[in-house]
Amino acid sequence: MSQSLLMQSARAIDGTGRAPYAAQALLLQNARVIDGTGRAPFEASLLIEGDSIVAVGADADARAASLPQLQRMDLSGRSVMPGLIDAHVHSTFDDAAGHDELFYHRRPGMAAITAARNVRKMLCSGLTGFFDPDSIFDLGVDLKEAINHGVIEGPRMVVGGYALMTSVGGAAGRLMPDHGTMAYARLVRGKDELVAEVRRQIKIGCDWIKVHVTGSLSHRRGEGELVTFSMEELRTICDAAHDFGVPVAGHCRSAKSIIMSLEAGFDQIIHGTFMDDAALDAMVKHGALLVPALTFQANLMEFGDAIHASPGLQEIFRKEIEQSAEMFNKAYKAGVPMLCGTESGFSVTPYGDWHYREMEVFVRHLGLTPLEAIRCCTEYGSHVLRMKDKVGTLQAGRLADLLVVNGDPSKDVTVVGQKDKLEGVMLGGRWIDLQRQEPERRPMPEWRCHDFGEILTKDIVNAARQGKH
Numbered sequence: 316m317s318q319s320l321l322m323q324s325a326r327a328i329d330g331t332g333r334a335p336y337a338a339q340a341l342l343l344q345n346a347r348v349i350d351g352t353g354r355a356p357f358e359a360s361l362l363i364e365g366d367s368i369v370a371v372g373a374d375a376d377a378r379a380a381s382l383p384q385l386q387r388m389d390l391s392g393r394s395v396m397p398g399l400i401d402a403h404v405h406s407t408f409d410d411a412a413g414h415d416e417l418f419y420h421r422r423p424g425m426a427a428i429t430a431a432r433n434v435r436k437m438l439c440s441g442l443t444g445f446f447d448p449d450s451i452f453d454l455g456v457d458l459k460e461a462i463n464h465g466v467i468e469g470p471r472m473v474v475g476g477y478a479l480m481t482s483v484g485g486a487a488g489r490l491m492p493d494h495g496t497m498a499y500a501r502l503v504r505g506k507d508e509l510v511a512e513v514r515r516q517i518k519i520g521c522d523w524i525k526v527h528v529t530g531s532l533s534h535r536r537g538e539g540e541l542v543t544f545s546m547e548e549l550r551t552i553c554d555a556a557h558d559f560g561v562p563v564a565g566h567c568r569s570a571k572s573i574i575m576s577l578e579a580g581f582d583q584i585i586h587g588t589f590m591d592d593a594a595l596d597a598m599v600k601h602g603a604l605l606v607p608a609l610t611f612q613a614n615l616m617e618f619g620d621a622i623h624a625s626p627g628l629q630e631i632f633r634k635e636i637e638q639s640a641e642m643f644n645k646a647y648k649a650g651v652p653m654l655c656g657t658e659s660g661f662s663v664t665p666y667g668d669w670h671y672r673e674m675e676v677f678v679r680h681l682g683l684t685p686l687e688a689i690r691c692c693t694e695y696g697s698h699v700l701r702m703k704d705k706v707g708t709l710q711a712g713r714l715a716d717l718l719v720v721n722g723d724p725s726k727d728v729t730v731v732g733q734k735d736k737l738e739g740v741m742l743g744g745r746w747i748d749l750q751r752q753e754p755e756r757r758p759m760p761e762w763r764c765h766d767f768g769e770i771l772t773k774d775i776v777n778a779a780r781q782g783k784h
C-alpha cells in the first residue's frame with residue numbers, strides 16, 4: 316500500500332484524514348508487529364479504539380469480530396512499530412549553526428513561530444514524543460501547552476526551562492555572562508538563586524530541571540569538560556526539584572561529573588561520555604536514565620565533509636564516540652535505561668531528518684541489535700516523557716502512537732528514516748496527514764550564521780553519496 320493509499324484509506328473513515336476516534340474501531344491486520352519491548356517481530360492484528368490500543372493478536376481479532384462498526388486496514392508486508400521518542404531535542408533553536416545564532420540572532424516571537432512549524436515537521440517524520448531539555452526565551456512550556464491544547468500540531472512534549480549554569484558556563488565557555496539569562500541558560504549564583512530558579516521553573520510548568528554539570532573552557536581544553544557545580548549545589552538543586560516531584564537532568568561529560576550528579580540525586584544523565592567502571596556502577600545503582608545523544612557527533616564525524624566542517628572538530632567527535640562506545644554497550648547490558656536523543660535543532664541535526672539516527676548509531680557504533688536500539692527509542696523513551704506504561708510499546712492499554720513502515724526496521728533501523736518508506740504516523744489514535752504541503756521556507760534576514768557549514772539535510776548526504784555534491 317502506498318503512502319497516499321494509506322492516507323486515502325484513513326480519510327475514507329470520516330472524511331477528514333483522521334482515524335476513527337471513539338465512535339469507530341480500527342483493526343490493523345497482517346502487519347509485522349515490532350512492539351518496542353525488544354521482543355522478536357510477530358504477525359498480528361492491532362485493535363484501536365478511541366486514542367488507545369485495546370487488543371493485540373488473537374484477542375484483537377476475536378474482539379473485532381463482534382464489533383458492529385469496524386474499519387479494517389490490511390498492512391500485509393508492512394511493519395507497525397511504536398512512534399519514535401527522541402529524548403533530546405532543542406525545539407526552539409531552529410537548526411542553529413552555533414552559539415552566535417542562539418545568543419544574538421534569535422527573537423522571541425519569530426523563534427516561537429518557527430518552533431511551531433518545526434514540531435509538526437518532527438511529527439511527520441515519525442516522532443510521536445520528545446524531551447526538550449532547555450529552550451531559548453523559556454519558550455518550551457508555551458510550545459508544549461500549544462500542542463496539548465490543539466493550538467498547533469506536534470508530538471507529545473516534555474520540557475525543561477533555562478539550563479542552570481554557574482558563571483563558569485557550559486558549552487559556550489566565556490561567551491556566557493557571569494549572571495542573568497543568555498539564550499537557553501540561566502547563570503545562577505549560590506544556593507538562594509538556585510532554589511529560586513528551580514521553583515520558578517516548576518511554577519511555570521517545566522517537567523524537568525536541566526543542569527549543565529560540566530562545561531568547557533577554551534584555555535583548559537586539554538582537561539576535557541570541567542565540573543562547574545559543587546556537590547552541595549547539586550544536592551540543593553535536586554532537593555528543591557524533588558520536593559515537587561520534578562526530576563533533574565544533568566549534562567555530564569566525565570566520569571567524575573556522572574558520579575557526583577548521581578550521588579546528588581539526578582534522574583537523567585545526558586551524554587555520559589568518558590564514563591569509567593565506577594561511574595557505570597553508579598548508573599546501575601541509582602537507576603537514572605542515560606541519554607548519550609551521539610547523533611550530533613556522528614553526523615559531523617560521518618557527513619562533516621559534505622558541509623565542509625573542520626577536520627579537527629570531526630576528529631574530536633570521532634574520539635568521543637569511539638572512547639565511549641564500549642561503556643554504553645555495557646550500560647545497556649547492565650539494564651541501564653538508555654534512550655535515543657538526537658540533539659536535533661542544530662544545523663548538523665535539522666528537525667525531521669535525523670530522529671531515527673541515534674538508533675543507527677547504537678547499532679553501528681555501540682553494538683546493539685536493531686531490536687535493542689528500537690527499544691531505546693520507544694519503550695525506554697517513554698521514561699523521559701514520564702509516560703511509562705502509557706506510550707512506547709504496542710500493547711493493550713497503551714495510547715495508539717504508532718508508525719507504518721514499508722520495510723523491516725528489525726533488520727535495518729534506517730528504513731524508518733526513509734520518507735518514502737514511512738507510510739503512516741498515528742498519534743493518540745489519529746492519523747497525521749503526511750501529504751499536507753507546508754509553504755516553502757526562504758532565508759530570513761539576521762537569522763543565521765554558518766559555523767558548521769550548510770544545513771546537513773538527508774538530501775545533501777544522499778547527493779554526496781551519489782557523487783553529485
Ligand SMILES: [Zn+2]
Nearest residue numbers: 403405448658
Ligand atoms: Zn543538547
